[in-house]
Amino acid sequence: MPVTQFAVTDTYEYLNGFGGFKESEAVEGALPLAANSPQKCPLGLYNEKFSGTAFTAPRNDNQQSWLYRILPSAAHQNFEPVPESSSESLTSVTPSFGKHFNAIPNQLRWDPFDFDKEASWIHSLHLVAGAGDPTMKQGLGIYIYATGTSMPEKTAFYSADGEFLIVAQHGVLDIRTEFGKILVRPNEICVIPRGIRYHVTLHDNEPARGYILELYQGHFRLPELGPIGSNGLANARDFQTPVADFIEDYENTEWTLYGKFGGNLFAAKQSHTPFDIVAWQGTFYPYKYDLGRFNAIGSISFDHPDPSIFTVLTAPSIPHGDGTAVADFVIFPPRWLVAENTFRPPWYHRNTMSEFMGLIMGNYDAKGAGKGGFQPAGASLHNTMSGHGPDMPTYEKASTMDLPPTKIGEGSMAFMFETCLMLGVTEWGLKTCQKVQETYNAHSWGPLKVHFKRPDSSRGVSNGEKKNGVAQKDLSSVHDL
Ligand SMILES: [Fe+2]
Numbered sequence: 001m002p003v004t005q006f007a008v009t010d011t012y013e014y015l016n017g018f019g020g021f022k023e024s025e026a027v028e029g030a031l032p033l034a035a036n037s038p039q040k041c042p043l044g045l046y047n048e049k050f051s052g053t054a055f056t057a058p059r060n061d062n063q064q065s066w067l068y069r070i071l072p073s074a075a076h077q078n079f080e081p082v083p084e085s086s087s088e089s090l091t092s093v094t095p096s097f098g099k100h101f102n103a104i105p106n107q108l109r110w111d112p113f114d115f116d117k118e119a120s121w122i123h124s125l126h127l128v129a130g131a132g133d134p135t136m137k138q139g140l141g142i143y144i145y146a147t148g149t150s151m152p153e154k155t156a157f158y159s160a161d162g163e164f165l166i167v168a169q170h171g172v173l174d175i176r177t178e179f180g181k182i183l184v185r186p187n188e189i190c191v192i193p194r195g196i197r198y199h200v201t202l203h204d205n206e207p208a209r210g211y212i213l214e215l216y217q218g219h220f221r222l223p224e225l226g227p228i229g230s231n232g233l234a235n236a237r238d239f240q241t242p243v244a245d246f247i248e249d250y251e252n253t254e255w256t257l258y259g260k261f262g263g264n265l266f267a268a269k270q271s272h273t274p275f276d277i278v279a280w281q282g283t284f285y286p287y288k289y290d291l292g293r294f295n296a297i298g299s300i301s302f303d304h305p306d307p308s309i310f311t312v313l314t315a316p317s318i319p320h321g322d323g324t325a326v327a328d329f330v331i332f333p334p335r336w337l338v339a340e341n342t343f344r345p346p347w348y349h350r351n352t353m354s355e356f357m358g359l360i361m362g363n364y365d366a367k368g369a370g371k372g373g374f375q376p377a378g379a380s381l382h383n384t385m386s387g388h389g390p391d392m393p394t395y396e397k398a399s400t401m402d403l404p405p406t407k408i409g410e411g412s413m414a415f416m417f418e419t420c421l422m423l424g425v426t427e428w429g430l431k432t433c434q435k436v437q438e439t440y441n442a443h444s445w446g447p448l449k450v451h452f453k454r455p456d457s458s459r460g461v462s463n464g465e466k467k468n469g470v471a472q473k474d475l476s477s478v479h480d481l
Helices: 392-398 427-432 440-444 475-480
Strands: 014-016 022-025 046-051 064-069 108-110 125-133 138-147 155-159 163-170 173-177 180-184 188-192 198-202 208-215 240-242 255-261 264-270 277-282 287-290 311-316 325-332 335-337 354-361 379-382 406-408 413-419
Touching: 125 427, 138 325, 138 413, 163 325, 163 354, 173 188, 180 188, 180 240, 208 325, 208 413
Parallel strands: 155 255
Antiparallel strands: 014 240, 022 277, 046 064, 064 277, 108 379, 125 138, 138 208, 155 198, 163 188, 163 208, 173 180, 173 198, 188 287, 240 287, 255 264, 311 325, 325 413, 335 406, 354 379, 354 413
């Protein structure tokens, strides 16, 4: 089946399609006719502009929405820093200005990250790795979330630092955003752009766990398709944006608004709900996508293409050159392998890009599974120019096996956050989490055997040595003639 068979049915309504203009009203007539900011908005609503890009960004890149709400988002008390002792604090803060992530060249792999039954959404965000600085709007952060309780009632969270790409691995997130409600199930992803306020409820109180890429710069978009043509990979029609949905709660009430700003957490009280947008229209909004709908494309002759063929979403980095991304979200879905005379798993490689991988479910074809291997809810990091590839047993099997058409990855979904930046690891990722597999390299590539055999021991192999006993031409003397 080309879609995921989910255990939980999503009963919410959505608007279909990736990007572009959308509009939604929860009450008929809430959207003004023609004007974006009429002298008086319909139904006594306030209007508010919500900008995801500079006003003057090119038309195709511009992301702005108009919100029609009961009270403006500005109506709140001052923000105060949230103390570390708070049950809502960030457990692994972004390195502050002037400090850096620990960039190290070792290959890293983590055992599955634990659930935290006590933590709600904000407290469950563990920054594992990243690069750059949110105050400069450059770089990205990678988080593990592992939450055991819903966010407290009458609280909301937003990140001013970047766009959250949430990869659900376990448990269902019922997210009320300012734009409407989204249900995010394992094998789905959800993108919540910078600044959007939301509240996370755990469906059926089931703990939830997954991965997040926070993009400090730009926005995710669909990759170009080039010679593939007009369809394929993640099709635009399969992305879903919530419809407008609001709460009326503005009398004798108190809400707490948590904001992540420059890597630190702040809180402010307000006497009305943040979820009071009755209608909205524009090009800046949250969305979700079922990874089971990805149209995988690959070789039907020999060799396998670069893993860029599995890119779901990309965030280009203009300063790094054409076709270069500060973040690519890439998946390795179930697919047929039919290539002949081909080493079918990923090749050994070193990459100028850094690769952070996770596993939502099942097994990944390049690595051993089970305890001590690459497991669901675990992760790996292969940093800039750090060599990696299949482990020894995978190589031995794949280089000698028969090559009939084979379906791989049934019931599996691995993914990669790839970036042109050198990724650093936080203290939490290196030590506090206690999940780093210390013998990852030794187990994976230490046992690789030498299969090389010199075809003829009389032949030299170094440049300048004799071949078949005949002296090589001395080119300089040839030129002297
Ligand atoms: Fe790789």
